[in-house]
Amino acid sequence: MxxxxxxxxxxxxxxxxxxxxxxxxxxxxxxxxxxxxxxxxxxxxxxxxxxxxxxxxxxxxxxxxxxxxxxxxxxxxxxxxxxxxxxxxxxxxxxxxxxxxxxxxxxxxxxxxxxxxxxxxxxxxxxxxxxxxxxxxxxxxxxxxxxxxxxxxxxxxAIDATGYSWIRWSVLTCSFVTTWIIFNTFSEYREDAEYQTLELLEKEQELNRELSYNQQKMEEYIAQLEVTSEELEKSTKAKSEFLATMSHEIRTPMNAILGMTHLLKQDDPRPDQLEPINILDFSGKTLLSLIDDVLDFSKIEAGKIEFESIEFELDKLIDVIAESFSTTAENKGIELKVVIGDEIPNNLIGDPARLTQILNNLISNALKFTEEGEVLLAVKSIDNMEDRIELLFEVTDTGIGIEEHRIESIFESFTQASQDTKRLFGGTGLGLTISKQLVELQGGSLNVESSKGEGSSFFVELVFGKGIGKEKAKVDSNKIDTAEALKGFRILLAEDNLVNQKVMQRFLQRWEVVLTIVEDGEKAVEEMKRNNHDLILMDLQMPNMDGFDATAHIRKLDDPYKRNVPIIALTAAALKEVREKVYATGMNDYVTKPFNPAEMEQKLVNIAAMRP
Known part of the structure; x- marks a missing residue:
């Protein structure tokens, strides 16, 4: 005691x-x-x-x-x-x-x-x-x-007052029995609810164990890939196909898990249900992050990684990153700071997705290994040229730090600063490896300064082009009532996976669209011939006829309205060649599974706002 x-x-x-x-x-x-x-x-x-x-x-x-x-x-x-x-x-x-x-x-x-x-x-x-x-x-x-x-x-x-005694004790007995029944019933209901909560928590723990087992199996598979790296050049084509299949097969069930979790969070759950739902959501996103790391690592090893060169706004990119980590920092009582130099132009040309991935890995590690103090993301200018600018992204924390003799090893695959670190904080040790390779493949550098117990500082140097800051005309979905914009909007969903059909149906029902569901591309073409639809959500991998062939057939229909109907691809293969094929086939846009509900909503609202 x-x-x-x-x-x-x-x-x-x-x-x-x-x-x-x-x-x-x-x-x-x-x-x-x-x-x-x-x-x-x-x-x-x-x-x-x-x-x-x-x-x-x-x-x-x-x-x-x-x-x-x-x-x-x-x-x-x-x-x-x-x-x-x-x-x-x-x-x-x-x-x-x-x-x-x-x-x-x-x-x-x-x-x-x-x-x-x-x-x-x-x-x-x-x-x-x-x-x-x-x-x-x-x-x-x-x-x-x-x-x-x-x-x-x-x-x-009074013993002789028999009638009075009988009445008196009858009333008291009824009172005792009534109270007993009421309180026992209340107690049983309460205990039943607690028992159901425990059952839900046990199911969640079982899911976590399964996720942990899948992670272990994934790490074992990566180890096997390393052993066969000498044959990588001969099997480039086969490996590329495998990555596409792996991405599709894993992301498809993850789309259902994260989609249903998102819906559960929006259904006003009870306080005792909210924590298990949040744990399920966190575990799903953690597994998805692990899958993305594995796929990126494999693509880098296979030489299949490619970079975009598009214009983006630096302040919006940094704001999104900071917002995504704000809850984690707040829960740990850590201050997350962002400082951007005034001399840095806001419109840059480069690969915003890869820059986001690099900074996400660095900030995620900083928050993971920091228990008190702050994490700072500072963006500074190193060399400001006429049409280019070299930037320094500095991520500094007040965490546990790294021993000097282990600093170089943290960038090696599947390596962390120590076995204690791995036991305490988990992870595969791929994040820094991928970040360093992504930076170096773009001609930059990633370095670190750290002392045990005094925190760490990571420095990313990258060169970007200067954008011209064109104003883009687009619909602000925040100013449009989604239910009003999409009410009566006719959508054809071509999806062979029954679970993903249910997930998409649940989302679209909230927005009051008129939804028609078909199981393959062939039925999607036949449906378009019979009826008019305002939009098609087209899965790519389906039996009988895939999404690419179905789109090609629809683009050849005689009716100009049906021929030009907007088509959004639903793809679980997060590979650049797949995205390029989507546009080449005649589709208007794509959404990657597991899809972001806010992104999906904005795309639908933008298209609905442009209909006559």
Whole structure:
């Protein structure tokens, strides 16, 4: 038991603190809130009686109410020390004693003995079905106290008044039985709800174990890829096809997991459901991040990585990154700061997706290994030329730091600073490896400065072109009511996976669209020939006819409206060659599975806003 027992614990309880060690805190806190509420309420009532009897000196009971008030205040503190069962029994005993004393003072005419009924109900509330014997002891104490009060203290039961006695005991028996049934029913409902919550948590834990097992199997597979790296050149084509299949097969079920989790979070879950849903969402996104790291690592090793050169806005990119980590930083009590130099142009030309991936990896590591202090992302100009600019991205943290002799090894594949780090923080050790290679493949550099226990600083140097800052005419979906914009919008969904059909159907129903679902590309073409639709969501890999062939057939229809209908590709293959083929086939846009609901919503609203 804890050695911190003291009267100062009252303030800790008022602040919601627990005085016990972590190992002493039980998972189940049934009856604790009832114990605290009743104890403090009765302490206040005792003080009022103390004042009343102090004023009226006809009966000297101030000593009793002073002692019982202190007892009621000390009971919650004793419970916080780990003596929960003892505290609950003491509370019931003190209540019974108080009723006895007050009944003896005021006589049976005041009917104070009726409070034994809620005292019995309190025993049921304080003890769950795992402690039935304690519950029965508490009820028995109240019954015995009533018998003592009625037959010994009052001594007014007339044995010959049979009718009066029968009526009196019948009423009391009904009261006891009714109270017993009500409180037992309430207790059973409460325990059933808690049991269902435990079942949900157990299912979530099982899912986490499965995710961990999948991660282990994935790491084992990567190890096998390293062993066969000498044959990589001969198997480039086969490996590229494998990556596309792997991406599709893994991302397809992940689309269902993350999509349904998003819907559950929006369905106003109960507080006891919210934590398991958040854990499921976090685990799913963690697994997706692991999959992306594995795919990127494999593409780099196979020489299949490619970079874009497009214009983007630096401030928006940094804002999105900072916003995505704000909740993590807030939960850990860490300040996340961003500083961008005034001399840096906002419109740059480069690969924003890869820059985001690099900075995400660095900031994620900084937050992971920092328990207090801050994480700073600073963007500075190194060399400002006429049409280009060399930038320095510095990510600094106040975390655990890295030992000097291990600094170089952290950029090696599947390597972390130490085995303790891997056990404490997890991860595959691919993030920094991928980041360094992505930076160097773009002609930049990634370096680190760190000392054990004093934090780390990572420095990324990259060259970008200067953009011209053209104004892009696009619909601001934030200013449009989604339900109003999409109401009655006719959408044809071509998707062979039944689970993904359900996920997409749940999302689109919220926006009141008119949805038609077909299972393959051939049926999508036939549906377009029969009916008009405002938009097609086209899966790429389907039986009978895939999304590419279906799009080619639709683009050749005689009806100009049907021939030019907007088509958005739904692809689980996050590869550049797939995206290029999407546009080459005649599709208007694409969404990668697992899709981002906000991104999907914006694309649909933009297209709906342009319809006649």
């Amino acid at each position: 804890s050695a911190r027992f003291s009267l100062t614990g009252i303030s800790d309880i008022a602040l919601g603190k627990d005085l016990r060690d972590d190992t002493e805190i039980e998972h189940s806190r049934k009856g604790m809130s009832v114990l605290n509420s009743v104890s403090f309420f009765l302490a206040g009532v005792s003080v009022l009686f103390l004042i009343a009897f102090q004023i009226n000196e006809s009966v000297s009971l101030t000593w009793f109410f002073l002692s019982i008030a202190l007892a009621f205040l000390l009971i919650p503190i004793l419970a916080r020390q780990g003596f929960e069962k003892t505290s609950k029994m003491m509370l019931i005993a003190y209540i019974d004693i108080g009723i006895l004393v007050l009944s003896a003072v005021f006589g049976d005419e005041a009917l104070i003995q009726a409070f034994f009924i809620p005292a019995m109900g309190l025993s049921i509330l304080l003890f769950d079905n795992n402690h039935v014997y304690l519950r029965n002891i508490g009820i028995s104490l109240s019954v015995i106290s009533f018998v003592i009060l009625d037959y010994i203290i009052f001594e007014r039961v």
